[in-house]
Amino acid sequence: MSFIKIMAGLSVCSLGLASSAAFSADFNMRLSHGDNENNPTHHAAVKFQELVEEYSDGRIGVEIYPSNQLGDEQEVAQSMRMGTIESAIVYTGNLVPLAPSAGVLMLPYAFTSSEQAWAAMDALQEPLNERISSEAGVRAVGLLEKGFRVLTTAEPVRTLDDLQGQKIRVSPNKVAIETFKAWGIDPIPMAWAEVFSALQQGVIDGQENPYTTAISSNFYEVQDYLTEIHYMMWTGPLLVSERFYQGLPEDLQEAVDRAGVEAANYERELSAQLTEEAKNELVELGMELLGPPEDEAEWQEKARANWPDFYEDIGGEEWALEAQEIIAEAVNN
Ligand code: MLT
Numbered sequence: 001m002s003f004i005k006i007m008a009g010l011s012v013c014s015l016g017l018a019s020s021a022a023f024s025a026d027f028n029m030r031l032s033h034g035d036n037e038n039n040p041t042h043h044a045a046v047k048f049q050e051l052v053e054e055y056s057d058g059r060i061g062v063e064i065y066p067s068n069q070l071g072d073e074q075e076v077a078q079s080m081r082m083g084t085i086e087s088a089i090v091y092t093g094n095l096v097p098l099a100p101s102a103g104v105l106m107l108p109y110a111f112t113s114s115e116q117a118w119a120a121m122d123a124l125q126e127p128l129n130e131r132i133s134s135e136a137g138v139r140a141v142g143l144l145e146k147g148f149r150v151l152t153t154a155e156p157v158r159t160l161d162d163l164q165g166q167k168i169r170v171s172p173n174k175v176a177i178e179t180f181k182a183w184g185i186d187p188i189p190m191a192w193a194e195v196f197s198a199l200q201q202g203v204i205d206g207q208e209n210p211y212t213t214a215i216s217s218n219f220y221e222v223q224d225y226l227t228e229i230h231y232m233m234w235t236g237p238l239l240v241s242e243r244f245y246q247g248l249p250e251d252l253q254e255a256v257d258r259a260g261v262e263a264a265n266y267e268r269e270l271s272a273q274l275t276e277e278a279k280n281e282l283v284e285l286g287m288e289l290l291g292p293p294e295d296e297a298e299w300q301e302k303a304r305a306n307w308p309d310f311y312e313d314i315g316g317e318e319w320a321l322e323a324q325e326i327i328a329e330a331v332n333n
Pocket of ligand 1: 090091213
């Protein structure tokens with residue numbers, strides 16, 4: 001192993017979480033994500049690290065960088081196109097501005113359960129990869145899911161009327177922004193890394209993310225209410241830079257592919273379990289869980305009416321309709 005390689009390993013390791021295998025590996029993968037070490041995203045990253053190192057017989061070492069240490073999710077996705085960051089787990093909503101076709105996973109109310117989302121994601125992974133590889137120079141080796149995004153607020157939101165006037169942060173993508181506009185408010189697009197302090201300082205009144213994130217990001221400290229808006233699941237690809245992937249020998253590409261699928265399956269099951277636990281914990285921590293909005297049918301109707309307006313921003317009408325067919329077939333099987 002060269003001196004330069006040792007030094008590179010040491011300098012990144014001062015920030016990232018490397019296993020001992022990373023130091024003797026032929027290839028290094030930095031794996032970035034935006035959540036802290038208590039979130040299911042991080043558990044998936046650790047599982048991927050273990051499996052890649054096992055299936056590659058230690059020839060690939062993985063260093064994990066949680067909590068946006070390498071930049072926010074959109075910056076990281078841009079670096080992956082250049083191959084300067086090898087891999088990342090990114091919320092689909094934060095990837096869409098760079099890889100629009102991934103937005104088919106975000107159509108409001110497209111899924112009614114995690115199981116539906118899993119079937120759809122498995123069926124979409126290959127056609128999606130063809131598209132995001134040319135759009136953003138990345139491929140998804142696994143697709144993660146963390147349950148529905150739920151709304152946390154300082155004031156109770158039981159109806160659309162209650163939502164009016166609230167300053168709600170959304171991930172910076174058109175589907176989320178336009179959906180909240182359809183519900184009558186101008187949401188505030190903001191990078192994920194800024195959300196907790198914005199809530200704490202009252203810059204925003206609420207945000208939407210999965211139950212498990214309300215725990216791992218301590219939102220219960222600054223939010224009192226939670227409304228189960230079932231509008232979208234948290235889905236997120238485990239991405240590998242196409243440039244890095246194409247530079248691997250075929251047997252190592254297979255090791256990465258296999259590890260990606262298995263890490264995603266592990267995370268999906270774990271998230272389902274942690275979501276149920278989070279509901280009880282949030283109540284114990286003082287939050288009031290309000291359940292679905294009383295007028296949920298109206299939320300659905302307004303959000304669904306926007307679908308055709310999103311097509312242009314999620315890869316075009318042809319792809320959006322093709323993806324809907326793939327999703328419908330997967331969900332009905
Ligand atoms: C977001 O709201 O930006 C994401 O859901 C955060 C995350 O990746 O967990």
